[in-house]
Amino acid sequence: MGVPARALDYADSFLPGVIPQEAELTAGVRIEPGKSYGFFTDTTLCIGCKACEVACKEWNALPADDLGLKGTSYDNTGSLSANTWRHVAFVEKISGDEGTRVTEMQPFQSNWLMMSDVCKHCHNAPCLEACPTGALFRTEFDTVVVQPDICNGCGYCVPACPFGVVDLSPDDGKAHKCTLCYDRLKGGLEPACAKSCPTDSIQFGEVPDLVERAKARVVDLHAKGARNAYLYGAPDTPGATGGLGHLNAFFLLTDRPEVYNLPTAPTRAANRVEPALTAGLVTMAGLALTAAAVFALAKAGPTGPGRNGEIR
Amino acid sequence: MSGNFAGTSLPPSAAAPYMGETYYGRPAVKASPFDWKVSSYIFVGGLAGSAQILATLGDLAGGPQAGGMTRTGRWIAVGGSAVGGVLLIADLHTPDRWYNMLRIYRSTSPMSIGTYILSGFAGFSAIALGADLLGMKRVAKAAQVPAAVAGAGMSVYTAALLSATSTPLWAAEPRLLGVRFAASSMAAAASALSVVEQAGQRQDTARTLDRVALAACAVEMAAGLQADRAYRRKGVADALEKPELRALDKVGALAMGAAIPILCHGLNQVVRKPSRTLSVLGSLAALAGGLALRHAILKGGNESAGIPENYFRLTRPEPPDRQPPRVASTGERERIAHHGERPYTPAATRVATSLER
């Protein structure tokens, strides 16, 4: 993508204010309500620098989680949480049978897989579908956002999410997660993580454009010999399963999803409302009929049909 | 396997059967923040809902001798909805905003559906009891029908509440959970009413109620045993294998909740002179078992969310023939290991093992 000519209007070191539609200069995309925005995270480009994690914390003024060492890899963040909305996973390839570190360097991706995880902004988002207060809503940019001034901390979105993203904050008792920088989008700015990513592993844009770009990238990687590359969360790919529709934040992966802590075929939680309710109500109807019959028999009294009827 | 994802060619690594790969054993989904307050609510709500149904049926079909039971059932319905409401609000992490539950209605959210079921149930139950106490028989008769319908909802919607999540143990068997909660609610209500009838020396009604409990416990037992098998087959039973949950599930839910009441009430049905002790024993066991069932399912679900293998087994693509996914269970993995084919262990475990050497 070329840089628009108007970039030259903002060449000064000190700018009078925010650049209008700055995302056009940084990500090649205009941000307009009514369109669908998301992330394409290409894990083959990720170098594990965690610039996205830091940029997210800085922009959203999020406090640190626990500062301990996990002791398993360079990933001491561990997981997404109420205060961590980008999380860089580090998967070290351990040689097959012996459980030892490999000694030969692979020509591609060395022996590490890195992936910057984030809320997927699901098309049919289970967190939103579970929210009983309307605190979780779909924005004009087709993203999923929690309104903390409405959330009453029921916590039902937490187990609803098929990717373990949204969480309750112990500090304020409300649910929090990635907003896809709702405030920045409103100001025409690219989300902080994507803007800070030095390798363009995180790409921000309109979802249909991103899907095209991602498909071309897979073809390109296959042609170059990386035959394991595939998309996760784009339409008709793993992750976009079970009624979830596509994921607005999708990924290019090179190993099975579970290795990155992602389910291969997640499902929409609301699929299970009807079966549970129907089976329960049918059982209730059956038991109520039984009870009615038992009451009626008892009413008929010891001389009635219930007589020897202790053994019915 | 890749047939599910028309348009992409899954690399062999992603299409291969799941062999226990995880990300350093870290949870793949988050556990609900629900605790004993929610499991107690599920029990109390079900008890109250089904008690209203029995009270109404007793009033409509039971004749004059069921009058005392109907009154007791109406009391349980009102008491249960009050206690239930308090438990639910106490479980919120911002309880002073509880009324935000009434901002919207969302049919995909059992939490939202339940808010209105509970509100309606509490309202109609209060009218039915109030009118009954004031001697307005006709008003009570009119209010008890919608109250009983809402009572059916109270008894089962909590199964949908748990099932409509990504928690492996809850999501695995929505239908069986619905049947179990329904049967257990009815058993608990019949048992509670039976105990009160026994205390009031109305043995005939107690006996009738014990028959209802007997039927409900039989359904609960059958569904419980089937759920047990299904959880194992789907590879989500690991949490329920933990010792304290195993005790709660097997001794509490299955033995106390179903087996003992079936024995006690069953015996009372066949002997010539039914024993009061057996009746009360069976009733108390069913009540305790119902509470144990809800605690076991709630805690078991929260634990299962922390076991990534359980979630990943449940989220394998369905093979084209729509058979349940073939997965290597824990036992199978051990067998495979025994026969020399090395199962996958998380990288972290393997590093640890290699360091030990």
Ligand code: SF4
């Ligand atoms: S990934 Fe989870 S938190 Fe994000 S939109 Fe989907 S369900 Fe909601």
